[in-house]
Amino acid sequence: MDWTFVLTQTLTQAIGIQAIIYCLAAIGLNVQFGYTGLLNFGQVAFVAAGSYAVGVIVLTFDLSLWLAIVVGIVVALVIALILGIPTLRLRADYLAIVTIAFSELVRLTVRSIAFKDVLGGAQGLNGKLGQDFHDTNPLPADFQSLPVLSWTRQDLWVVIVGWIVVALFTLLVWLLVRSPWGRIVRGIREDEAAVVSLGKNVFAYKLQALMLGGVIGAFGGIVWAVAKQSVQPDTFRPEFTFFAYTILLLGGAARVFGPIVGAILFWIILAGTGEFLGQAIQAGWIDFLQPTDVGNIRFVLMGSGLIALMVFRPQGIFGDRRELALDAK
Amino acid sequence: MPNDQAVSNSMAASAHAALSTVEPRPGVPKPDPIMVADHVRRSFGGLTAVNVEHVEIQRGAITALIGPNGAGKTTFFNLITGFDDANEGTWTFNGRQVAGTAPYKLARIGMVRTFQLTKALSRMTVIDNMRLGAKHQTGERFFAAILPFLWNSQEKSVGERAMGLLERFNLHEKVEDFAGSLSGGQRKLLEMARALMADPELIMLDEPMAGVNPALKQSLLGHIKTMREEGTTVLFVEHDMDMVHDISDWVIVMAQGEVIAEGPPDTVMKDQAVIDAYLGAHHEAQLTETGESLTESSDGDSA
């Protein structure tokens, strides 16, 4: 059994591109759910908006990636308005229902044959989506690989810039939540009516939180499209959103670093168990599993881990237990 | 201090004087109303919870809104402050038509309420609860929020004002505690102090004394009187008749959604319609525990 392989693979994935994408989605959810208490179950729609903005602008219309990023932001803002304006005045559960339905609606629309010319149908959009970005790669052309982390030259550049984007959004969230703006959204999470009674336009703040979280999620989608040079409609299934929630809860909701810790942990668990089981089966240690089972077993383990966390440390890794001990109202 | 005392006396006295000539009957006009409501009606299915023909709240006075359980007091509060939508009716605040106005806007123009079921923001500290109440904060705007130098000094002055109020309400040792860790009575105090942070012109308190021990009640009474001395109009709902008798300049009585009586505390509590509404017709009981305190003095110590 090759332990070095298990460890290096796990580490590479723990801080790799997928971790960055999920981390960004989870930072968005942290603004919406963690701080403001908005149950957005359709975060994947914002991620898809970012990915498809890149795909459509760069591939279909042959325009620049930088324009695509602006379009991705604008589309995310528009989606937030469309979802938020009718639902944010209603009880919290309405947003949850509408967002999850909307995210499926988005997926089914972008993969439909009707828009195949623009959106690529079920095959999605494949091509040199991230070329404008990869052209900026400052790494030496003969770059082989880092010692432990097995990224290609292209992936390493994505990882570096990806974590910088994560850091910038984390900084933005940190600045916001410690400000009077953050006080209001936390108040909304605790009791909307009380905040209204103090003269704050709660609806506007909820909309702002939804928009900000959506834009951060869209950046996850942009990173995805740039890194993979491909946009696939069926990657934007509802479980993406639930994995992002898992990450948020792992790290601790309403903690600035929660999504980062959560994303790394999530991929350590997922990649680590996957690589370990794969190796163990190969080495003949486990004979009741086939290599093809590994993918699913990982999620069984992840689910069990999440349940254990909720039982023994419901506040997440970073959370403050005192806070949870207080009754919510 | 003597100066304060003089002001305080004069405020109480002027409220009394202004209302002394007002006839004690439902819907009577007041010399200087801050709020005037007309034909306000709200039904839940077949039940008419509120049906107020006309009522005026005198500026600068402490007005009590009393009535048996289910009389519609809280619903009336909800309607007036925009937290619930009336089926019909109009009302003005400072002469301005405000029916249908969003509740946060009403709070901004000076009509601030508290809730019968206290709404402390549990997982926020006491001081953050207080700071939330302050108006016109630059840092509450999204883009200004990320530039702390724009709002740091304002934050400091807001914090100082909050500390002052917390001291007054005896919560200064709880500043950094989570509001959720406070006792029920302390939460009532916090909610009231937080409402004051919003600089209300009319503060509407829904059962501020409920669940508060007698010693604390006395200090709460003091706080409410202080609000009047500072020029704030107070409208409060309360079931404790001795308290109502002790501090209110005027009492409005609701039963089954309607205003059935109005007047100074002494007059109202002797009103047969009021006693009937509370205790049912044909009874011998008194509304306060010590019958005398209704008419004689205001030492209303019900403990």
Ligand SMILES: Nc1ncnc2c1ncn2[C@@H]1O[C@H](COP(=O)(O)OP(=O)(O)OP(=O)(O)O)[C@@H](O)[C@H]1O
């Ligand atoms: N949301 C609602 N749906 C249906 N009925 C309601 C609703 N809110 C209040 N009611 C009814 O309206 C009536 C008045 O209720 P309200 O809460 O205003 O009474 P109250 O005077 O505040 O009583 P209390 O002194 O017990 O607080 C009650 O009969 C109540 O059952």
Ligand SMILES: [Mg+2]
């Ligand atoms: Mg009530």
